[in-house]
Every structure is written in C-alpha cells, then in structure tokens.
Amino acid sequence: MSSVTENTYDAIVVGSGITGGWAAKELTRHGMKTLLLERGREVYHIKDYPTAINDPWDFEHRLLLTVKLKEASPVQSRCYAFDESTSHFFVNDSENPYVQVKPFSWIRGYQTGGRSLVWGRQCYRFSDLDFEANLKEGIAVDWPIRYRDIAPWYAYVERFVGISGRPESLPQLPDSVFLPPMEMNCVEKHMARRIRETFENRVMIEGRAAHVTVQHLGRGPCQYRNLCARGCPFAGYFSTNSATLPAAQETGNLTLRPFSIVTEVVYDEVKSRAVGVRVIDAKTRRTTEYYSRIIFLNASTLGTTQILLNSVSRRFPEGLGNGSGQVGRNLMDHHFQVGAAGDYEGFPDRYYEGRRPNGTYIPRFRNIDEKTRRRDYLRGFGYQARGKRLGWERAGMTPGVGARFKERMAVPGIWNMWLGGWGECLPYPDNRVWLSKDKVDMWGLPILHVDCSFRENELSMRRDMKNSAAEMLEAAGMKNIRPFDYDSPPGLCTHEMGTVRMGRDPKTSVLNAFNQMHEVRNVFITDGSCMTSSGCQNPSLTYMALTARACDYAVSEMKKGNL
Amino acid sequence: MKRRDALRAGAASVLGILSGCRSSSSEAEITDLSSPQAHDLISVLAEIILPETDTPGAKSAGVDQFIIRALNDCHTARERAAFVQGLNEFQKQCRSRFGMPFLQCSASLQLVLVEEADREPFGLWSRIKSRVLRRTHFFRTLKRLTALGYFTSREATTGVVAYEQIPGRWTGCVELKTGQKTWASE
Ligand SMILES: Cc1cc2nc3c(=O)[nH]c(=O)nc-3n(C[C@H](O)[C@H](O)[C@H](O)COP(=O)(O)OP(=O)(O)OC[C@H]3O[C@@H](n4cnc5c(N)ncnc54)[C@H](O)[C@@H]3O)c2cc1C
C-alpha cells in the first residue's frame, strides 16, 4: 500500500499554535520526520500580515467594530484584540458553531500559528505554590510534577523565546531567563514605590513579556510600535510563525499541511495503540489518513478535547483514552475584567516615548503563606497594571468646542493608573464540554456543548480583587478612584484549560507526568487541556515548557524502543 | 461672539422655551444619513468642534465622511435613528429660536447653539434621560466620532498630535518638552 508509506511519518503534530509550533520544533530537532497538521490556512511570516504597517488613518473605521463584523463573529468580537486590523486572525463564528449551555466565549484562531499571532505575550512561571495547591487543599487531583521537574524546561524554552523582564527572586513567581526589561513610566515607578512602602507582601514589577528587547537569534529587536496582534514584521515578539516554525523547517524534517482538519485519532485495537489520524481536507473535502509512531495533540484545549471525544472505538467508547471519564471535565479559565482605575495629579512635566507593548505586574499576594491566608476563598490573583497620560481620547467626554478646545485636547492630559486582576479558577468536574448528539458543523463533525461557570470561590475572590486594587491606588495617592467589575464569562480570558488533565492515577486523570496518555502510550497532549489546576499566571509559557519536556521524553522513549 | 448676537441668542432661547411645543417648520427633516442635508450639517458641526486654525480642521481631515461611515457601518439602526432624531431636534430648535435653519445662521449664533448642545449631555436631566431611554445624546456621539476621526487622521499628525510610525525605542520617563503634543496612539 504505497499511500500508507507515503502518508507515514515518525511523528504527527495536530495544530500549529503556540504548543504545536514547539512540538514541531522539538521533534524535528531530534531528527523525527514530522507532519504538522493545521486546520486553517497558511499564514506566512511577514508576507501574510496585511495590516502590520498600516497607519491609523488607513483603517476606514479607525478600528471601530462594524456591525457586520460583530454579527459575523459575535463571540470573537468580544475579545479585546479583535478589530478591523486583526479580525483575519480570528475564526468566523457563524462557520464554527458551538453550544453555550452557559455563556462561554471560545476565542479561536484557525491558521498557521493559531493564537500565537494575536496573543498578549505575558509570560510568568508557575511555582510550587501552584503545583502543590490541589494536594494541600484536597481539591481535584494532585499535579504529577513539581516545580523542579519543569524548571529546566522553563529555562530551555525561555532561552529560545526571548522574554523581557527583571529578576525579582519572588518565591511565588520564579524568575525566567530574561532579556532586558521594559522600564516603568513615572507614575508606575511612583506606584511601585508606594506599594513596596505600604504593603508587606506586595510588589509591582515590570511586565514579563515575550518580546526580544535586543536582537535575539536573528529576531527583533522590538521597535515599540504596540501593533503586535497584526503580526510583527520585525519579529519583535514570539509567535509560531516567526520563531518555532522557521526553526522546525530549517531541519528539513517538517511537512506542514494546512487546510487539514483532524477529526479523530485512529486506534488499532489489535496493536493497542494509536496508529494515525483521520483528516478532512478543507479544500477538497476528501478524507485521508496519516500514520505515525507518536502523535502530539496541540489543537488547543477544546480543539483537542473535541478530537478525543470524537475518537471512539470498541476499546474507548467514550473517547480516546477516556477510561477515567475525565476528558472534557474540569474546564477552567482565568476570571478578569475586575479591578480599579484612578487619576494622579503629579508629574505634569513628565511623559514617555515609544509605544510599550507591555505593562507592569503585581504578583499574587494572597494565600501565599500563613500570614496572607484568606478565609473567604482559596488561591489568588495577580494584577496587570498600566499607567499613562490621557490623550485626545478624553475629548469625547470633556466639555468644550472650538480652537482652544482643539489645542487643549492635543496636549497630554492627566496621568492615570489602571489595575486589572487575573484570578485563579478552581477545577470543577461539572464545568465541562461534550459532543452534540444531533448538531454537526459544516464538516459533519459533532459540535461542542460548553457548560462552564465561575463559582463562589471565584466570586469571593473578585470582591477582593476589586477592593485591593482600589486600596493600592489610594495608597499611591490617586484621585477619583473607580473600582470596576465587568462581566467576565469564562473563555473570554482565552486561558481555557484543564479538560484532559495530568495526574498520577489513570482512574482519575488522562495524562501522566510526561503528558502521555495513561491508556494510549503513544499519544501526547501538551496544550492547555493538560493542566491540573490553573494558577493565576498567564499559562502559555507553562504549556511551552511542558511541550518541550514531553517531546524530550517521547524521543528518548522511542530511542529506548518503548514506543 | 459679538455682544448683539449674544443678546439675541439669550432672548431667543427664552422665546425658544416659550414656543417649544409649537412645532412649526415645514422644512424637510433629515431621514437619511447619506443625504446631502445630513452631510452638510454634520460637516459644519464637526468643523465647529475642531475648526481649522494654523493647523487643519475637521473638514479638511475628512472627518465628515468618517462620521457618516462610522454611523452607517458601526452603529445599529436604533442608534442611527436616535442620532438622526437628535439632529432634527437640534435643527428644529434653531429654527424656532432664530427663525432660520442652522446652516443659515451666523457663525456666532451657530456657536451658541453648539455650545449649548455640548453642555446638554453633562446636565443631570439629560443623563437621567439617556440612561432611562438607553440612548446616547446625539452630540456626545458626534463629538466622540469627530475626535476619533480627526486625531487619527494623517492631517492631525502634521503638527497637531505627535506620531511616530516606528518609534524604535521605549523610554518610560522623559521630561515633557515644551510644545510636546499628545501621542496619536499609545
Ligand atoms: C488576544 C489574546 C491574548 C492572549 N494573551 C496571552 C498572554 O498574554 N499570555 C499567555 O500566556 N497567553 C495568552 N493568550 C492565550 C494563548 O494564545 C493560548 O494559551 C495559546 O495560544 C495556546 O496555545 P495552543 O497551541 O494550545 O493553541 P492555539 O495557539 O490556539 O493553536 C491551536 C491550533 O490548532 C489548530 N486546530 C484546532 N483544531 C484542529 C483540528 N481539529 N485539526 C487541525 N488543527 C486544529 C488551530 O487552527 C490552531 O492553529 C492570549 C490569547 C488571545 C486570543
């Protein structure tokens, strides 16, 4: 069967987003002939960033959302990064339906690079505070790894990604391997000093972001345009397209196949292993099978979950490797859009130059030790914080018209400071997804039902997130403090995770300590679905480190003949 | 404003209140934002908000076209209807107070009316009304779009606001230079 040999590789990677890009890079680096399957179109670095160097006036609607865009993508258009300049990197919602049993915003990018093109680039390590939390509190199941297991892999991916930041030696937020940080502006420096002076456990630090602030492995340096989500012609930030994919291609071992929708993993009952995947070609609608010795699923948390649930066999009637019944459960996302803003009357004679694609960060300071223990909730949150001087955008809300008004609005206004919290969400088994029994998408695939909500623990935490933000602004002498708590449906924070969790026991988890399926040893899953708890840190850095670690393990197991 | 005009405006606004419910005009109302009438009115209003000085004004920055495009493409039919209604009420008030269409009023009379319209949405009554009706005062919409269209225009970057396509650096804390303008975008 020549088509079988033709379609056979050492490894298959499903999805080319942040994690799939890493899997492709690591596997090809070890000499594995790797097929990278991506359901969306191909997006070439630079060439396919049509809006990257546009000026504000090049956009017909000056980036206001049109009704047409909102109607075509009612979910995607809720994402802060979605507008006229970036909408081509988000899915069309009407073509990609799912059922929201409760409000859940599933933010997706189906193309080479996935959401690595539009992501916010914030990168923070997890610590043992996170890896031990479930065990200590008796929540869900224990992580099968600890910080020491992942620490070298954090360093490994960071050296490649390039992360700007400053070492702070905080136990709850370990330092990364850093490139030079992006300094704070005057009001942020002021705020950071006042926080240190006023609160024992709190600090405000420069944001840690995947930007190469100096030339790094031929990329960058970042030019401080802050138009990153359009794609960066300077490769100033980390994306699959600018970094991992070119590295994988350079090995000569990669075959990238766009327009390839993986519908299921093919399981061989005789061999007791996965032998390949089934693919619908989005252009020809033809179905083909591809084969390999190992398979990495990196289709994003819910994409991967959908594939597993759709991969039914006699051995796995409830979905591939789902003997535990945990596939699709424990869906988490961070909750956000809560905090406070305030004005600062000082520094009238100070300003900044350039457009910083980053901000500042206040690491978790609740429940980090006995002294900071809360009675009203478990876990904690961090703030992303930003100071700026008001510009012309205040014109709409400022009284006045005419020549003097025009002049006034063109002069930098008052400083303000914005603090937004990102909070941990506990894993609840009934926050879950399942396949529709009767509804299919345009490819004939059963669509997902998503039933997910934040609970008492998250809501109690939100109250603290709002109050603590206001309290810190007050300590820094801010005026006109405005606490806020906007609607934050799960999903909107784009950190959805947990539906194929890692654990020690095959009865209660799907993946082992190396992201290998307990029940199907040659399938590895390293996107956000593997997460056992959510921490409050932006998670992609952790996904990347887990991916590189799992690839290393898979390759060594293959070499030992164990796979 | 000339003193005479101010007096006339004051008197007229008293008259306007008295005759407020006497809807008189037979002049055509604006029904369609794409009509020349609508365009002319919006264009004059935008220019009053951000006029030409030694730097370009709203009109020469093409803000009139932008406002209409934004209203047509980025607002719902309901929001558009509220905006058109606001424009018509504004015109009607002008006619009942000054006895002529807004576009025929002197510049100083126009300014009086626009300044009133500008203050109106800040008033308590108006704030209650727009909350209850869940409707934005038309002048607030107009001013927001005027500012957006203008300050992000190529024309505004020629001396009105500061703009660098590729800054190439981030310096967090610098001394504010004399004459330093606000950044066009952050
Ligand atoms: C606006 C925005 C801001 C963000 N900011 C941050 C941040 O600051 N820090 C952070 O850590 N994270 C951030 N994230 C989240 C981050 O983007 C994700 O965590 C990350 O992209 C997940 O990587 P992934 O590889 O699992 O999925 P993705 O990057 O989403 O890639 C999945 C890929 O799989 C493909 N695929 C899906 N289904 C199939 C299928 N059946 N067959 C074949 N291919 C398939 C998709 O087309 C896609 O290319 C942000 C996300 C967004 C949208």
Ligand code: SF4
């Ligand atoms: S800020 Fe840096 S990374 Fe972002 S688009 Fe500009 S140069 Fe690229």
